Amino acid sequence: MTPERFAKIKEVLNRRQPDLTVITDNVHKSRNLSAIVRTCDAVGISHVHSADPDDGFGTYHGTAKGSHRWVNVSIHEGVEKPIQMLQEQGFKVYAATLTDRAVDYRTLDYTQPCAILLGAEKFGVSDTAADLADEHIIVPMMGMVESFNVSVAGAIILAEAQRQRSLANMYSESRMDPQEYQKTLFEWAQPQIARFCQERRLAYPELAEDGEIVEPSKWYQEVREIRAERKRHKMQL
Template identity: 35%
Template sequence: MLNPELVKFLEEFLTPGRRELFNKVIAQRTNHFTVATEDVYQLHNTSAVIRSCDVFGVQNIHVIEERNRKKIDREIAMGAQKWVSLNRHHSSAECITHLKENGYQIVATIPHGKAVNLADFDISKPSAIFFGTEKDGLSQEVITAADAFLKIPMMGFTDSLNISVSAAIILQHLTQKIKESNIKWELTENEKNALKYDWLSKTFKNLPELIKRFQDNA
């Protein structure tokens, strides 16, 4: 188990401004909602979704690369992949199983049919929001496994949105709504410490040296 005293020790090497920013951002992070993208063809769309997760405080994103295995576009993500936890899966089945084992309901985003409007979505359950490919949407495998269906109401002739736009709209709404509720959406203290350690490890190039210094002084 991660020693919280080690995290406190490492924090002392941050500038006061950086330390304040870390604490401010981590206080707004949540694992109550997570996102999954399924075989998205356009790499910049997945990267943009990662960026939206960071902006709206969703810590974990799950990327299913069953057919399309590509590296995340660092330029589009604008460094967000450094602060968001990226979980890669080689199949939709693997991802679904993992999320259900961790207590998430599977929520399929579809533009019509039996989906509930975004404003009416029940935020009380931990939810994994699935987004499909630009061309075909979500696979039948995800739709069959889904516990709930979600859609963004649309008033025009067009009945679909780009995946990155859809994700931004949904995440902004859900995270705002949950923070106005009485639901315990924040990270636990253990989760905060683990996440802060991850961020610190990506900040210090001399991390092994700092850890040794902590151990020598313990």
């Protein structure tokens, strides 16, 4: 871990937007899902919700494999769950769908907690999701086609969200929960040790200012003692 790399990680984390997210409603093409995740990372989104993607959630070749390390993706059975969960947390859900109530995407406020709902490639946002959404939005079209590709539409809308939030200085300092910030910082800076701790149900060690573990030899000795104690306890049962 170089000082420059650790500084870059903290810089990116400081710009994450915990109250901006995306819900995909059965978007099933992996290349589109991956492109959406890539855009989310670019505008500072840390968490994406994917409802009922066919065959789970994969990546398309190298399109966004790197981005998946920086953006958490939750898979949901049914689009109702993530919509209602986020609304209960105070999010407004903006569904990108062509309906009579749809408004130009640029007219809405993206500085409030909000989730962009993107529909399946062929059928768009489902009726269920559209009914649950707080607002319907469209990207105005000037040609013969009715809509952009779902990942392109998502990028256009999220660029507007980023523009509004930049004007509101929402990227100027960290807005993450402090505990979540420290947890994510460790996982990004020390992914292998983070996995080691997760697999063994160990607390993360403290990070120094350069991103390295504080007194690593002492920590390794503590880990050995913890594992030995767990082994003795297991034998006594």
